[in-house]
Amino acid sequence: MSLPSRSLQLRDSHTKRKTIINTLKDKQVRMTTLTHRARRTEVGKNSEKKVESEEDTNQDRSPDNEDSGDSKDIRLTLMEEVLLLGLKDKEGYTSFWNDCISSGLRGGILIELAMRGRIYLEPPTMRKKRLLDRKVLLKSDSPTGDVLLDETLKHIKATEPTETVQTWIELLTGETWNPFKLQYQLRNVRERIAKNLVEKGILTTEKQNFLLFDMTTHPVTNTTEKQRLVKKLQDSVLERWVNDPQRMDKRTLALLVLAHSSDVLENVFSSLTDDKYDVAMNRAKDLVELDPEVEGTKHSATEMIWAVLAAFNKS
Structure with missing residues (x-):
């Protein structure tokens, strides 16, 4: 095989390899982006749940709902x-x-x-x-x-x-x-x-x-x-x-x-x-x-x- 044709083959092989590497990098970037996006979404949901939980807790602890006794104590009426x-x-x-x-x-x-x-x-x-x-x-x-x-x-x-x-x-x-x-x-x-x-x-x-x-x-x-x-x-x-x-x-x-x-x-x-x-x-x-x-x-x-x-x- 002549030298020019071999050079062409090597150039084509190098180009294909570079294309495959770039494609894999693009896929990796997209997967990483999706992963981060999913994590951000999950963190957002957890934050919302945490806020809702804190609001419920604050409502339970409001003066109108507050009970002076411990939750494990027996509930008695005033007459009792x-x-x-x-x-x-x-x-x-x-x-x-x-x-x-x-x-x-x-x-x-x-x-x-x-x-x-x-x-x-x-x-x-x-x-x-x-x-x-x-x-x-x-x-x-x-x-x-x-x-x-x-x-x-x-x-x-x-x-x-x-x-x-x-x-x-x-x-x-x-x-x-x-x-x-x-x-x-x-x-x-x-x-x-x-x-x-x-x-x-x-x-x-x-x-x-x-x-x-x-x-x-x-x-x-x-x-x-x-x-x-x-x-x-x-x-x-x-x-x-x-x-x-x-x-x-x-x-x-x-x-x-x-x-x-x-x-x-x-x-x-x-x-x-x-x-x-x-x-x-x-x-x-x-x-x-x-x-x-x-x-x-x-x-x-x-x-x-x-x-x-x-x-x-x-x-």
Whole structure:
């Protein structure tokens, strides 16, 4: 073969090799670009998911949805917490000298229904500005899952004309002179609440003999849950004291008001040292001695709490 023809062949072979190499490079570049693009898309999606997750978390942690207890704690109603604070741990019954707890439990029912969005106070008018003059109105009659709450809700729905907070506490307690309204009395409230606590594993049921009669008692078995509740209230007036009821957790505020009205607040602070006991009692006293009419106008979410306190202050 002549030299020119061989040179041509070598040139053609070199050109083909260069073309193949360039083609492979182009494919590699396109694949790399696609890979980066896919990664960017995936990162973008993950970022969007992360933002959505953070928004959901922030919404769950908003003041309206915030729960003062740990998610692993047993969920108790305000009535159950008040009764638990009033019970003697070993004996399983409340003090025989306590004649306030029955009314306190009924007040707790009204506050619990308001917090669950079932009832509310009618808006203030020129003629009815005071909390004790405003009627309790029905917002929703959907069941709550609690027998006492649903029974009260049924009474409120069926009552015409509507009644005030103070009247409802009297009707639910049975302290009324109207024989036609005795049907609204909630019977065996303490026993029914105690049975709920037994079902939740906090109390147990026993029979005790008191010479002339036998009485069913409910000693505390889950002392951890009761101590958690006591510690929460103690901290609310000590380490976590904010000196402003509008900044307090609504359920904690309600429980302090109900514990005072039910005459069981002494049980909450009895385990404190003398110095801390004095501070806690003085702060709790200052709280419940605030003017309910003034505090009730500051936030509609706490109106029912202050209305219940106003009813107990008047009675």
